[in-house]
Amino acid sequence: MNPLIKNAFETLKNENPELRTRAYGQILAASNQPVDWAYDVWDEMKSNLSHKNNHMRSIAAQVLS
Template structure:
């Protein structure tokens, strides 16, 4: 996984909702095709499904639908 993708995932944790949204949109656009880094983030995505932060939970559920 390259540095830009890692940055997008870090930005999902930001307090800035606009930065989160932009990162989320970038990741979604990347996952329109098969990606070679899915398993690098899979465990964290599954863990975040149980997160108490509803926004984070909603975002991760959308990733699981891809």
């Protein structure tokens, strides 16, 4: 997985909403085409569909779609 994308997924867990939003944008931009890291994040994103934080649930659903 590209180090920038890996960092973006880690940043999604950050408390700072601006950093999370930027990371989310990077992930969506990268996923506009087929990616080699889909299976690397699949389980975590699937798990986040039931996260207590509604933003994390929404991000997970959009990344998986």
